């Protein structure tokens with residue numbers, strides 16, 4: 001077979017990365033794996049092959065759904081629907097054609113598969129929606145019924161012709177759009193008003209004050225950089241300073257939800273004031289604050305983050321705890337330097353402490369995971385945004401004597417394949 005050929009496939013599974021799996025071959029044979037987006041396990045689809053170079057698998061695109069899954073829905077983003085020609089479909093909502101509850105069942109399957117196949121781990125996993133937030137005035141902020149309107153951060157792109165929009169599905173082609181259903185209403189309105197920009201990126205950010213900031217990030221950067229605006233985010237009764245363009249969780253309920261999940265895990269492992277706790281890949285100190293709230297005023301916690309401005313904010317955000325420190329460093333270097341320099345008293349406090357880590361998509365990696373385990377903390381709480389990287393790191397932690405009892409996934413990215421998970425590990 002070659003690119004352009006059209007085949008019929010039965011879709012049998014979901015894979016990591018927002019694609020689905022069918023096998024092409026004669027009846028009775030295992031057949032060649034074909035990865036296809038925009039479909040659902042159980043569907044029969046007509047697929048055009050778009051990449052047949054590899055021996056192990058091919059890639060295809062759906063041309064027609066012959067037998068639809070009962071979980072198929074009109075796409076949440078009309079322009080991303082299969083009825084739009086492929087080059088006019090925006091990316092970022094690759095599960096938007098699937099009923100919300102079924103998206104979560106599929107994401108759980110991806111997490112379970114990664115744990116079993118890549119991590120060789122037999123750990124049960126669960127999946128939940130973002131936690132509802134009860135405000136001081138008694139009102140409850142919760143996920144919208146259809147799972148839209150959650151993005152408080154959106155990146156759009158401007159191409160050389162001045163077109164503004166998200167990138168297309170699986171491409172770096174700018175696709176102008178008339179709506180942004182995953183964004184908050186205020187961001188969608190601000191995006192609709194954008195009518196020009198220099199080639200590059202435009203970020204739209206809506207912090208807790210509700211006002212949308214438009215942050216142009218042209219490819220041709222100005223010689224003189226301006227000091228970034230600092231905005232305020234709110235989680236429960238706590239405030240966090242963060243650069244408008246700096247890292248903050250994207251779903252409007254994410255910071256609150258992760259604080260809840262991490263606090264539950266810290267209570268489960270009985271984090272207390274005896275230990276020296278670490279918040280690795282700490283950003284502006286969101287999870288260090290969760291440690292402080294669970295452990296109490298006497299907490300000793302250090303947050304480690306590579307971005308100097310984020311660390312500066314973490315220092316201020318955690319100023320209410322005298323035992324809190326914020327350090328700018330790469331985690332891999334900081335942990336090995338600590339391992340080399342810690343004296344007996346520090347080792348003892350580390351052994352009674354908990355390490356919370358929230359690495360970027362690539363995970364901590366083998367060497368860093370091993371070095372973290374080498375510090376010998378009483379427990380590790382891992383916040384992961386990629387199930388495959390999580391499974392790899394959990395396997396390293398298991399070899400180092402740390403076991404997880406459950407993996408608690410949470411859907412902080414509805415209508416996309418992305419998934420977050422929180423895992424508590426003890427020795």
Ligand SMILES: C[S@@+](CC[C@H](N)C(=O)[O-])C[C@H]1O[C@@H](n2cnc3c(N)ncnc32)[C@H](O)[C@@H]1O
Nearest residue numbers: 247281282283286305306307330331358359360
């Ligand atoms: C997923 S974010 C988590 C931030 C924080 N826990 C939160 O929830 O707001 C990961 C953070 O790790 C930082 N980072 C990435 N690679 C790093 C490294 N090698 N060492 C230290 N920090 C790193 C990023 O700048 C980012 O702030």
